[in-house]
Amino acid sequence: MTITIVGVGLIGGSIAKDLRVSGFAAHIIGVDKDKQNASYALKLGIIDEIMELEKAIPLSDIIIISIPVKAGTKLLPFILDKISTNTVITDVGSTKKDICDAVRMHRNRKQFVAFHPIAGTENSGSKASLEGLFDGKVGIICEKELSDAKALKQIAKMFQTLKMNLLFMDSDSHDLHVAYVSHMPHVISYVLAETVLEVEKSTASIFNLAGSGFASTARLGKSPASMWVPIFEQNSKHISKALDVYIKNLKRFKTSIDKRDVAVMQKDIESANKIREVLDGIKTRSIRKIN
Amino acid sequence: MTITIVGVGLIGGSIAKDLRVSGFAAHIIGVDKDKQNASYALKLGIIDEIMELEKAIPLSDIIIISIPVKAGTKLLPFILDKISTNTVITDVGSTKKDICDAVRMHRNRKQFVAFHPIAGTENSGSKASLEGLFDGKVGIICEKELSDAKALKQIAKMFQTLKMNLLFMDSDSHDLHVAYVSHMPHVISYVLAETVLEVEKSTASIFNLAGSGFASTARLGKSPASMWVPIFEQNSKHISKALDVYIKNLKRFKTSIDKRDVAVMQKDIESANKIREVLDGIKTRSIRKIN
Known part of the structure; x- marks a missing residue:
């Protein structure tokens, strides 16, 4: 499976590490506007290649948005506009209402799964990424009724591969x-x-x-x-x-x-x-x- | 050297453990109004015997007050009244002005060294005591000019045995x-x-x-x-x-x-x-x- 991680920081990088170790991802594409951070992630083997987002979208089975929440909220509709029916997209932001509201009426909303992993440290960047960061932690899926069954199953499976325990909530709660x-x-x-x-x-x-x-x-x-x-x-x-x-x-x-x-x-x-x-x-x- | 610890809790118990390991204390007497806590400390070999305070005072080279600060402030003048010239007393309370003020004019003030180890955990009781708790931590001696050189030297040596770094301050600062x-x-x-x-x-x-x-x-x-x-x-x-x-x-x-x-x-x-x-x-x- 080819997975694109947009924002290879603490969370994105840690996800990449575990997806590789578990074998869930066969190929990991990193998208990052911070060139130095991306190079570091490539050098360390956290990602397999660095790519521009628009090129990565059609190659991806799963796209994970792992950038600051406001930027993620802006980026999501843009990606949803462009993805084929075979691609699923998720995010890992710490707020969920704004991002859910931003795509509530989008024609491809069902290909998005709103997610929040309760895990992290006070550090940042791909150099701060950790193997096993999500092991045993809680992951929250919001507005699951707006995602289709296939997308939901695939994202749930991915985060369960990281050994997370999943919970479902509405975004405002x-x-x-x-x-x-x-x-x-x-x-x-x-x-x-x-x-x-x-x-x-x-x-x-x-x-x-x-x-x-x-x-x-x-x-x-x-x-x-x-x-x-x-x-x-x-x-x-x-x-x-x-x-x-x-x-x-x-x-x-x-x-x-x-x-x-x-x-x-x-x-x-x-x-x-x-x-x-x-x-x-x-x-x-x-x-x-x-x- | 015989050392009496008044209050064999997290701090008192941890001091006892390190003083024993280092060989600084040949005999450790525990004074504790919580009988269960004292028995536990005795059973674990943190202290060598349990004794009433008045009996322990004349047997002690050093007395360490390690009880809540208000009780310690009350107890200190009582002990200073009774100690011989060969006994030195210290405390490990987190406030220093009240205890220093309480004995400022005491005839035996010079046998007391006001001390505060910057170490601890959120747990309590002798069962929570830890070996090496003070290793590399800071210990503060207040109003050192009111302690005599011999007392100061002995208490400094004791806490340095616990591998603490000592600092001197006035109690209000x-x-x-x-x-x-x-x-x-x-x-x-x-x-x-x-x-x-x-x-x-x-x-x-x-x-x-x-x-x-x-x-x-x-x-x-x-x-x-x-x-x-x-x-x-x-x-x-x-x-x-x-x-x-x-x-x-x-x-x-x-x-x-x-x-x-x-x-x-x-x-x-x-x-x-x-x-x-x-x-x-x-x-x-x-x-x-x-x-």
Whole structure:
């Protein structure tokens, strides 16, 4: 099977590595406007050749869009215009409503499967790609009723080859939930990093006094703007609501610190501690039935 | 050398393990009001015997207070009242001003060395203790001019045996800086955990949709109230100011999301990204000169 990956970055490159190892892809074409990144991917054998998108489209059984979400939303209708009936297309963006809306009425909509793998790191580029990144992780297919059975089966099979567990959701629910568990944590981490850098004029104090707790909380602060600005833009509404709740809760917690109100702090922390069970669940990577 | 550890939890137990392995301690006495935790530590050979504090004091060359900071602040003058001139005492609390203030005028102040190891995990109890937890980490000695040379030398040697890099600070500066790089990140993480649990009535959605990014940002949300409430209480002033700056920055970031102001988001994220260098510095664990 010939697979074209548009954007051979952390996610695109990691998909390519696993598709090759598993034998799912016989030939992998890389499309990337960053020439240096593409060359690196070619040199490392992540892709078999570099090609212009328009040339790659007719050669592909599957096309995977793996670029920032706003660019992906623009590119998808363009590709759908040109693909033959034998080609299936998917994307791996972290927002799903805008891209689904953009092609809802497209005559070839059924050849597209909207996908989001819950996997990644704070790094980027083909050099950051990892084998086994998707192993045991959750992958979400949105608006599955708008994809035809063949396309759905092929994309599901591909991501199951990467050992992902698949879930189905509508695109707005997807965007709402990931606003809380992924997009908001990124905002929180960016602002933590920014605040500490702003206050600690000398980074030496941070080097010396910060421990693994800070490193853990500020890690997402390293994530690239090129990926995250378009996500914040597209999921603005849900992230904003999530941040309203967060800021309200943060102010309440701060008031209890101001007042040295031990009972309220105790209660809040004990509520937060229930996250232990959830985080242990993420480790075991099982899928749970949503009520 | 006989060492008494008051509070054989994550930190006290980890110190005991390394002091034994290194040969620094010939005999380790455990004092712990949690009988089950103490029995566990004894059974595992983390300590050699369990004893009441008053009996342990005259037998000890070094006493290490490793209990929640408010309890430690109360206990320290009581121990200083009773120790002979041959005994040195230290503590490992995450706040330093209150404990230093509590004994500033004590006749035996010079036998105390105020200490804070920048090391830990979100877990607690002797069962969570780890060998090598302090290896390469920073340890801070506060108000060193109030400790006598012999006490200082002995405590420095002990923590260097644990392979820590030592730094010296006044207690108020210590509390100010750790408010930003440790205490505030804990608040941020607690409130993230609480907010997500509050909104996602079914934890299944969190299990399914949260990835390693959420796990990283919410990890500190697992930390125990018994340790953190007293820290927030004692360092209320500095944490409150840090949270004011954080909330101001968070609101500004939220406004840029609301307005889909790509340029402002880009700028904020690029500022935050500078944390990469700092976090890589934490990994290499070198000490930097503070300007």
